[in-house]
Amino acid sequence: DVKVTQSSRYLVKRTGEKVFLECVQDMDHENMFWYRQDPGLGLRLIYFSYDVKMKEKGDIPEGYSVSREKKERFSLILESASTNQTSMYLCASSLTGQPQHFGDGTRLSIL
Amino acid sequence: GEDVEQSLFLSVREGDSSVINCTYTDSSSTYLYWYKQEPGAGLQLLTYIFSNMDMKQDQRLTVLLNKKDKHLSLRIADTQTGDSAIYFCAESRLGSSYKLIFGSGTRLLVRP
Numbered sequence: 001d002v003k004v005t006q007s008s009r010y011l012v013k014r015t016g017e018k019v020f021l022e023c024v025q026d027m028d029h030e031n032m033f034w035y036r037q038d039p040g041l042g043l044r045l046i047y048f049s050y051d052v053k054m055k056e057k058g059d060i061p062e063g064y065s066v067s068r069e070k071k072e073r074f075s076l077i078l079e080s081a082s083t084n085q086t087s088m089y090l091c092a093s094s095l096t097g098q099p100q101h102f103g104d105g106t107r108l109s110i111l
Numbered sequence: 112g113e114d115v116e117q118s119l120f121l122s123v124r125e126g127d128s129s130v131i132n133c134t135y136t137d138s139s140s141t142y143l144y145w146y147k148q149e150p151g152a153g154l155q156l157l158t159y160i161f162s163n164m165d166m167k168q169d170q171r172l173t174v175l176l177n178k179k180d181k182h183l184s185l186r187i188a189d190t191q192t193g194d195s196a197i198y199f200c201a202e203s204r205l206g207s208s209y210k211l212i213f214g215s216g217t218r219l220l221v222r223p
Contacts, residue, residue: 004153042199042215043154058210090153099144100211102153 003027004103006091012109019078021106023091031096032074034058034066037088037105049074050096081110117200117214124222129187131217133200136181140202143176144211145185148197157185157198187219195221 007022025032033048035058045058049068063085067075074093078085086109092100115135123129135143140162146154160167160174160183167174173186187194197216204212 006153009151040215043211043213045210048210092154099142099156099159101156102146104153105151107151 004091004093004101006089006103006106008106009104010107010109012111013078013081014111015081015083017078017081019081019108019110021076021078021089021091021108023074023076023093023103024072025074025093025101026072027093027095027101028071029093029095029101030071031094031100032068033092033094033100034064034074034076035090035092036060037090043090046076083110086110115200115202115212115214117198117217119215120218120220122220122222123190125190125192127190129185129190129194129219129221131185131187131198131200131219133183133185133214134181135183135200135202135212137202137204137212138178138181139204140181142203143174143183144199144201144203145172145174146199146201148199148216150196154199190219190221192221192223195219 004025013019034046035043037043044060047066049055065077089106091103094100117133144159145157148154171188175184197218199216200214201211
């Protein structure tokens, strides 16, 4: 079974902090994704990566950056956290042309 | 239009069948997916269908695709209380195989 692991289930940070969300997958998938989920808005793609050191902006990249130094790990970075980034963050991975598999999510609160 | 649309809420009695509907607008869809999200958890892939198929059955789940009307449905037979969750429809599109376009989700409540 595919395992996508997000480092934290719950995280509380303060406005202005630099925040790192980590995601690791164990199935040698080339594609990895970061989404945020907000009530009534469904899932929105922030960034994705199709190979090590490669990244593409999704639909809402503003205020975020990503890092993919190793194939199994994809990090989402909030350079200076703001209250409107309070959300549920979901990581996913896939082989190209195959379904995406999701982690359990990180519920992030910015105070 | 770029949207995938779903109704927000469905309530059924335990043992009945549930039908969750989804409409999409892009005719270049390649695969269509159903994901399930239980409270506080991530998304679990339930099933998916290639766009040249009409139907796919997997145990209690039946997916129907009407490509002409751009309508996708998920039928859950003998619905159980453990089926209570949010169900998301998603599509991938030709030329953009990395991205999934998600609906807003349908909350299914199963009453005892």
